[in-house]
Amino acid sequence: MGVGDANAAGFIHGGTIMKLVDEAAGLAAIRHGHSRVVTAGVDRMTFLVPVNIGDLVTFRSRVNAVWRSSMEVGVRVEAENPRTGEIRHTNSAYLTMVALDADGRPTAVPPLETTSPDDERREREAQLRRRNRLAEREAVRADRAAKGEDYG
Numbered sequence: 001m002g003v004g005d006a007n008a009a010g011f012i013h014g015g016t017i018m019k020l021v022d023e024a025a026g027l028a029a030i031r032h033g034h035s036r037v038v039t040a041g042v043d044r045m046t047f048l049v050p051v052n053i054g055d056l057v058t059f060r061s062r063v064n065a066v067w068r069s070s071m072e073v074g075v076r077v078e079a080e081n082p083r084t085g086e087i088r089h090t091n092s093a094y095l096t097m098v099a100l101d102a103d104g105r106p107t108a109v110p111p112l113e114t115t116s117p118d119d120e121r122r123e124r125e126a127q128l129r130r131r132n133r134l135a136e137r138e139a140v141r142a143d144r145a146a147k148g149e150d151y152g
């Protein structure tokens with residue numbers, strides 16, 4: 001990553017990392033669904049340590065779980081200092097991507113084949129994040145309803 005991507009402190013902008021995370025997630029979802037996809041939500045994005053100017057940054061994305069048209073994609077970001085070879089885990093993110101048909105409507109994607117205990121753990125944790133997200137939405141809806149506020 002170069003100086004054009006950096007902020008005044010000399011670190012790479014979080015927004016630059018987020019854009020590339022989104023692109024990496026999209027590619028994993030397209031590969032799985034064999035269709036075009038859109039980002040429906042970013043369920044989590046963590047910034048563990050900064051990415052420095054000159055770091056070689058790698059984005060690894062994989063589909064963790066599949067529902068009907070939506071998929072959770074996990075992205076792991078690592079930054080390597082090419083002078084020392086030191087590799088740091090800098091970011092993790094979970095995004096929900098939705099597959100679209102030729103008319104732009106959500107369309108079903110193939111089931112996910114889990115082949116290892118790690119795959120099963122990732123799928124289980126993705127189900128947990130989805131349950132938490134939906135439960136939070138319901139809790140906010142109920143709270144607003146109790147106060148007579150609109151839920152957009």
Ligand SMILES: CC(=O)SCCNC(=O)CCNC(=O)[C@H](O)C(C)(C)COP(=O)(O)OP(=O)(O)OC[C@H]1O[C@@H](n2cnc3c(N)ncnc32)[C@H](O)[C@@H]1OP(=O)(O)O
Binds near residue numbers: 039096
């Ligand atoms: C790669 C990019 O950067 S694309 C640019 C950024 N993204 C966009 O512009 C997307 C804009 N949003 C949209 O087009 C729509 O809201 C869509 C396609 C995501 C969903 O459309 P909807 O009319 O709500 O479709 P619908 O209610 O049938 O839901 C389709 C699926 O999306 C899921 N979904 C919808 N909204 C969300 C959300 N906010 N978070 C997570 N999942 C969602 C639903 O759970 C459903 O999943 P399922 O089929 O696996 O059960």
